[in-house]
Amino acid sequence: xxxxxxxxxxxxxxxxxxxxxxxxxxxxxxxxxxxxxxxxxxxxxxxxxxxxxxxxxxxxxxxxxxxxxxxxxxxxxxxxxxxxxxxxxxxxxxxxxxxxxxxxxxxxxxxxxxxxxxxxxxxxxxxxxxxxxxxxxxxxxxxxxxxxxxxxxxxxxxxxxxxxxxxxxxxxxxxxxxxxxxxxxxxxxxxxxxxxxxxxxxxxxxxxxxxxxxxxxxxxxxxxxxxxxxxxxxxxxxxxxxxxxxxxxxxxxxxxxxxxxxxxxxxxxxxxxxxxxxxxxxxxxxxxxxxxxxxxxxxxxxxxxxxxxxxxxxxxxxxxxxxxxxxxxxxxxxxxxxx
Amino acid sequence: xxxxxxxxxxxxxxxxxxxxxxxxxxxxxxxxxxxxxxxxxxxxxxxxxxxxxxxxxxxxxxxxxxxxxxxxxxxxxxxxxxxxxxxxxxxxxxxxxxxxxxxxxxxxxxxxxxxxxxxxxxxxxxxxxxxxxxxxxxxxxxxxxxxxxxxxxxxxxxxxxxxxxxxxxxxxxxxxxxxxxxxxxxxxxxxxxxxxxxxxxxxxxxxxxxxxxxxxxxxxxxxxxxxxxxxxxxxxxxxxxxxxxxxxxxxxxxxxxxxxxxxxxxxxxxxxxxxxxxxxxxxxxxxxxxxxxxxxxxxxxxxxxxxxxxxxxxxxxxxxxxxxxxxxxxxxxxxxxxxxxxxxxxxxxxxxxxxxxxxxxxxxxxxxxxxxxxxxxxxxxxxxxxxxxxxxxxxxxxxxxxxxxxxxxxxxxxxxxxxxxxxxxxxxxxxxxxxxxxxxxxxxxxxxxxxxxxxxxxxxxxxxxxx
Numbered sequence: 151x152x153x154x155x156x157x158x159x160x161x162x163x164x165x166x167x168x169x170x171x172x173x174x175x176x177x178x179x180x181x182x183x184x185x186x187x188x189x190x191x192x193x194x195x196x197x198x199x200x201x202x203x204x205x206x207x208x209x210x211x212x213x214x215x216x217x218x219x220x221x222x223x224x225x226x227x228x229x230x231x232x233x234x235x236x237x238x239x240x241x242x243x244x245x246x247x248x249x250x251x252x253x254x255x256x257x258x259x260x261x262x263x264x265x266x267x268x269x270x271x272x273x274x275x276x277x278x279x280x281x282x283x284x285x286x287x288x289x290x291x292x293x294x295x296x297x298x299x300x301x302x303x304x305x306x307x308x309x310x311x312x313x314x315x316x317x318x319x320x321x322x323x324x325x326x327x328x329x330x331x332x333x334x335x336x337x338x339x340x341x342x343x344x345x346x347x348x349x350x351x352x353x354x355x356x357x358x359x360x361x362x363x364x365x366x367x368x369x370x371x372x373x374x375x376x377x378x379x380x381x382x383x384x385x386x387x388x389x390x391x392x393x394x395x396x397x398x399x400x401x402x403x404x405x406x407x408x409x410x411x412x413x414x415x416x417x418x419x420x421x422x423x424x425x426x427x428x429x430x431x432x433x434x435x436x437x438x439x440x441x442x443x444x445x446x447x448x449x450x451x452x453x454x455x456x457x458x459x460x461x462x463x464x465x466x467x468x469x470x471x472x473x474x475x476x477x478x479x480x481x482x483x484x485x486x487x488x489x
Numbered sequence: 490x491x492x493x494x495x496x497x498x499x500x501x502x503x504x505x506x507x508x509x510x511x512x513x514x515x516x517x518x519x520x521x522x523x524x525x526x527x528x529x530x531x532x533x534x535x536x537x538x539x540x541x542x543x544x545x546x547x548x549x550x551x552x553x554x555x556x557x558x559x560x561x562x563x564x565x566x567x568x569x570x571x572x573x574x575x576x577x578x579x580x581x582x583x584x585x586x587x588x589x590x591x592x593x594x595x596x597x598x599x600x601x602x603x604x605x606x607x608x609x610x611x612x613x614x615x616x617x618x619x620x621x622x623x624x625x626x627x628x629x630x631x632x633x634x635x636x637x638x639x640x641x642x643x644x645x646x647x648x649x650x651x652x653x654x655x656x657x658x659x660x661x662x663x664x665x666x667x668x669x670x671x672x673x674x675x676x677x678x679x680x681x682x683x684x685x686x687x688x689x690x691x692x693x694x695x696x697x698x699x700x701x702x703x704x705x706x707x708x709x710x711x712x713x714x715x716x717x718x719x720x721x722x723x724x725x726x727x728x729x730x731x732x733x734x735x736x737x738x739x740x741x742x743x744x745x746x747x748x749x750x751x752x753x754x755x756x757x758x759x760x761x762x763x764x765x766x767x768x769x770x771x772x773x774x775x776x777x778x779x780x781x782x783x784x785x786x787x788x789x790x791x792x793x794x795x796x797x798x799x800x801x802x803x804x805x806x807x808x809x810x811x812x813x814x815x816x817x818x819x820x821x822x823x824x825x826x827x828x829x830x831x832x833x834x835x836x837x838x839x840x841x842x843x844x845x846x847x848x849x850x851x852x853x854x855x856x857x858x859x860x861x862x863x864x865x866x867x868x869x870x871x872x873x874x875x876x877x878x879x880x881x882x883x884x885x886x887x888x889x890x891x892x893x894x895x896x897x898x899x900x901x902x903x904x905x906x907x908x909x910x911x912x913x914x915x916x917x918x919x920x921x922x923x924x925x926x927x928x929x930x931x932x933x934x935x936x937x938x939x940x941x942x943x944x945x946x947x948x949x950x951x952x953x954x955x956x
Contacts, residue, residue, distance in 0.1 A: 201609035204560065205602035212593030214567050219590040222582020222656075229571025229578075230900035236568055237911045244561040244918060251557035255550075255929055298575070299902035446583040447653070453587060453662045461594040469602055475613055 153451035157220040158428070158441045160458060162421035164216055165284075166414045168209035169318075173413045175199040175206055177326015179246065179273025180319070182266050185330070185345060189259075191338045192266060196253065197480045198333040203250060205469055207243070219454055223297055223444035224428045231291055231299025231429075232283050235306060239279050246272030274319060281318030285311040288364065288423050290371055290432030297439060310367055317353075317360040321416065324353035324393070325409040331402040335481035346405070350397045354390040357412055361386045361419055368423030372430050379423040386415025500908035501573040501899045504915060508565050509881070510874050511919050515559035517873055520634055520679060521686020522552045523627040527620075528713055534620050543938040544710050548690060553608065554929050558922055560601070565915070573908070577888055577898035584650050584659045585640050588666070592636035600629030634682070635675050642670035644889050645880070646739045657892065670739065673732045680725035681876070685869035687718035688836055691843065693934045695862030698853040706938050711852065715844045722837040722869075729833065729876075730787050737788040737796070740890060742806070743883035744788050745799045746819045747826035749774070752798040759783035762827075767820035769800075810891070817885040825882065828875030832868040839865040 178199050186192040218225040229236060245268040253265035289310050292301035327349050330342035361383040368374040393408035424430070428444055431437035445451065526549045533541030567589065570578050578585075603626040610619050643650075649664030650657045659665065694711035697703045737744045744750075748760060751772040758779035766774030782792040789796065797805075799816055806815035843862060846852040852859075888895040 197609070201605040204605050205598065207560075207564075208593060208598045208601050211564065211567060211597055212590065214571075215586065215590035215593040217586075218567075218571065218578065218582055219586030222579050222586060225571045225582060225586070226575035226578035226900075227902075229568060230573070230575040230902045233572050233900075233903050233907050234910070236572055237907075237914060240565050240568060241914060241918065243564055244922075247561040247564075248557045248922065251553050252925070252929065255554065255933070296901070297579075298900075303907075446586070447658045449662075450583045450587055450659045453659070454590060457591050457594060461598075465594065465598045465602075469598070472602055472606055475606065476609065478613075 153448060153455060154441050154445040155426075156455065157216070157445065157451055158421070158425060161213060161217055161220065162418060164209055164213035165421070166417045168206070168213055169280075169322075169413045169417050170410050171206035171209060172203070173277075173322045173410075174325045174329040175203045176273040176277045177322040177324065178330060179269045179326070180277070180323050181326055181330070181342075181345060182270045182273075185341045186338060189262065192262070193254070194334060194338060194480045195330070196250070196269075198330060200250065201476045202469075202472060204247075205472060207247070216454070216458075220446055220451060221428060221441075221444045222446060224439055227293060227297050227299060227429060227439060227444075228287070231293070231301075232286070232306070233299075234303045235279050235283050239276050239283075242272040242275035242279070244272075245269075246276070273322075277319045277322045278315040281315035282306060282311045284318075284417070284420050285314030285364075287429050288372060288420055289367055290430035290438075292433045293429060293431035293437050293439070294433060295437055297437070297444075300433065310363055313356070313360050313363065317356040318416065320349065320353040320356045321390075321409070321413055324349040325406075325413055328393070328397065328402060328406045328409050332406055333479055335479045338481065339479075343400075343402070346397050346402075350394040350405075353409075353412075354394045357390045357416065358387045361416065364419050364423055371432075372423060372427060373435070374423055379419055382415050382418040382422050386412050386419060389415060495896065497903065497905050497908055498896045498899050500905065500912055501903070502895065504573060504908065504912045505569055506881070507912070507916060507919065508562060508569060509877060511923075512559065512562040512566055513873055513877055514870055514923075515555045515562065516634070517678075517682040517685035517869065518552070518555045518689065519559050519630050520682025521684065522548065522555075522689060523623070523630055523686070524683070525686050525690055525713065525717060526552050527623045527627055529710070530620050530623060532709075532713075534616060540706060540709065543706060547933075547936070547938040548693075548710070550933050551689070551693075551930060554926065554933065556604070558926060562919075572911075573900055573903060574888070574898050575900035575902065577893065579656065580893050580898070581643065581657050581889060584647075584657050584665065585643050587659060587662065588636045588639040588643075592633055592640075596629050596632035596636055598629075600626050600633055603629060631679060634678055635671070638674045638678060639666055639668060639671040642668045642674055644887075645674075645884060646670040647889055647892055652892070657889070669735060673728075673735055677725065677729055677732055677876075680721050680728060681869065681873055683717055683721045684725060684833075684836060685873065687714045687721065688840075688866050688869045690714040691718055691840075692863050692866030695843075695859040696934065699856055699859035699863065703937055704853050708853070711843075711847065715840060715847055718836075718840040719844045722833065722840050726830075726833055726837055729830070733787050734790050740884065741797050742799070742802050742815060743817065743822070743879070745797060745802060746817045746822040746883060747879060748784055748788075748796070749819050749823045750784070750796055750798055751800055753795065753801045754798065755785060755795040756782050756793050757784035757788075757796045759787060760823075763823075767823065813886070815886060817883050822879060822883045825875045825878040829872045829879060832872035832875065836865055836868045836872070839868075 178195060182192065182195055186195055249265040249269040249272065253262055256262070286306050289308065291299060292305055294300040324346065327342055327346035331339060331346055334342055365376060365379045365383050368379045369376060389408045389411035393405050393412060396405035396408060426441045427438045428441060429439040526545055529541050529545040529548060533545055603622045606614065606622040607619065607626060610622060614622065643665065646668065647657065648668050649659060649661040651660050652658070690710055691714035694707040694714060697707045733744060749763065749766050750757065758781045761778040761780060763774035763777035765771055766777070784796060785794040786792045788794065799819070803815050807813065839861060842858065843852060846855055846858060884890060886894050886896065888898045
């Protein structure tokens with residue numbers, strides 16, 4: 151495999167890591183207004199993701215940086231083309247990031263409510279837009295011969311991309327609820343289980359429709375054959391259906407594995423459907439950005455490959471260790487931060 | 490059309506400047522307060538004296554309140570290159586993207602993950618391991634600063650590249666990572682961060698002393714702050730001026746503009762303050778205070794050194810790059826340089842006097858000086874703002890020195906309307922967050938450290954402090 155293709159795969163891996171990890175902490179965020187009954191339970195919910203959300207978000211930072219380094223033209227066109235969408239993402243992420251550190255800094259109920267909602271709205275909004283944004287890469291955006299976006303904000307919305315946004319929201323919520331079944335205790339745990347069941351069918355149904363449609367869009371609008379996109383799509387559908395079954399069978403750890411797999415399958419299906427293009431132009435197929443016409447030179451990619459080979463395993467190692475350290479359920483005494 | 494495009498460039502610049510300056514109010518605090526908190530915790534670990542633990546919690550909280558905004562605005566920084574500067578991004582991506590990506594993989598992951606471990610790991614990790622997580626997070630934040638400054642240095646002094654098909658292409662990653670500019674900028678930035686962190690700790694101590702509260706608790710904190718602040722702030726004054734010599738050799742226009750030096754001179758005097766003399770039409774100040782020979786010394790290392798004048802440099806640039814004006818806004822640069830240098834000198838002076846008073850055991854009782862110490866907290870940040878204005882406005886009209894001009898580098902796809910919307914959103918958000926941040930900082934900085942593990946109101950469930 152040449153380095154350009156390798157980096158296309160690595161960008162997909164980074165987005166998969168981001169969706170897998172931040173997916174559940176977005177899900178927990180979205181459920182904040184619904185699951186807890188009192189302030190103690192709300193704090194417990196924050197604590198389930200408190201130690202890890204920041205590390206999870208770095209997957210996005212790295213995906214952004216890696217796209218900049220490995221595919222400058224892709225980074226430039228995507229970020230300028232999705233301008234207002236990314237502005238909204240930044241807004242949602244900022245209020246959410248701050249809610250983690252600031253909510254506990256006052257006992258005023260109004261202050262705490264504001265930051266709880268900031269987290270919930272931020273989680274929901276960012277999930278929705280990532281879904282809309284990634285599906286736009288495949289569905290096609292008006293991109294001109296210079297490789298610049300030439301449409302309006304509203305061009306980003308159509309049935310497929312909006313479905314993409316809703317699907318990501320639903321899957322993340324399901325993923326988050328299932329995560330909570332592994333990390334909470336008492337009444338909150340029972341409510342997390344109920345939420346996971348309630349969300350499971352919706353998430354699986356939306357996910358299945360979206361994944362099938364993604365293969366259709368790949369064939370119709372991006373000149374792909376049914377295979378290979380159908381492979382990750384099928385795995386995704388199977389994982390989500392299995393997740394529903396496992397949730398009803400009360401096999402929570404396995405269910406969480408399946409929601410994780412389903413989440414990754416969404417990213418992988420979109421990227422497989424894109425390849426060898428990275429952004430489809432709806433103006434003319436020849437204006438589409440491809441792996442080869444947007445990639446950096448060989449030397450940059452070689453340097454980045456060495457860096458990735460050294461640091462990705464290290465990151466996986468210490469992030470994995472973090473999850474091991476905080477594996478215990480939250481509730482009662484224990485993991486309360488002293489700051 | 491020309492009007493429209495210059496408006497979009499100006500708006501994009503305004504947005505980048507706003508975000509960068511705002512981001513860099515929080516970054517130095519992360520870089521500087523982190524290690525000081527780690528020193529407190531190390532002291533606790535060594536001595537088992539609870540007083541150090543209280544200080545760790547107390548200043549750790551102040552650290553985290555600000556860290557959050559630093560992280561959030563850092564994300565804006567990364568996205569803005571592609572959002573607002575797509576031509577720039579395509580032009581430099583091969584080179585500039587690499588340190589950004591390496592920063593994520595090698596530094597930011599480390600910082601974020603281990604800070605999470607530190608915040609929540611009090612009861613889950615052994616004391617030694619828990620202490621290590623904070624130091625690792627500090628190392629992560631410093632590494633992060635290095636890689637970001639490597640990226641920035643490419644805009645000031647591009648190295649390790651060649652131009653191919655209208656793009657900058659990386660030819661040597663070692664040349665890029667070994668950029669002299671990056672080394673100087675890194676040391677200067679870390680020292681500025683330590684100055685900011687130590688000044689905040691010292692200011693908080695002064696505030697408590699002035700009100701006669703918790704004097705015993707804060708005395709050791711003031712000592713640590715002064716031990717850091719005195720050498721670091723003084724050394725950074727020297728180092729910053731030494732950095733100036735490198736800048737003179739690489740970006741002579743920036744230095745000449747920062748001195749409003751229109752004509753080439755030797756034995757050049759340094760202007761401490763002047764009225765007028767900032768435009769081509771009015772090159773001679775109507776009033777000025779000068780120190781003979783100092784400018785030559787500061788920019789060349791010799792009192793008789795030659796400093797190129799703006800007019801000469803502009804003619805050289807025209808000969809090299811074609812017609813145009815290659816001078817940055819002189820008056821802004823002149824005052825930015827002085828704003829930075831004078832603020833930094835003030836902090837160093839306060840540190841020296843503070844250390845003297847501490848040594849004479851008079852610090853806690855000299856009320857007027859204590860209030861000076863409180864006010865001095867703002868000055869490292871003012872110095873940082875002016876320092877970055879000098880660095881980035883002084884680079885104009887280039888976005889990458891000598892390679893690409895700012896007014897051709899913005900995103901063609903982004904309309905004026907979008908820019909106005911985004912600028913309004915960011916400015917509103919930044920102002921609201923700054924007001925809340927100051928409110929929180931005041932509230933938490935004024936607490937009795939005995940409550941440091943708890944809410945200020947004391948109503949929250951008290952977590953187990955220690956292990």
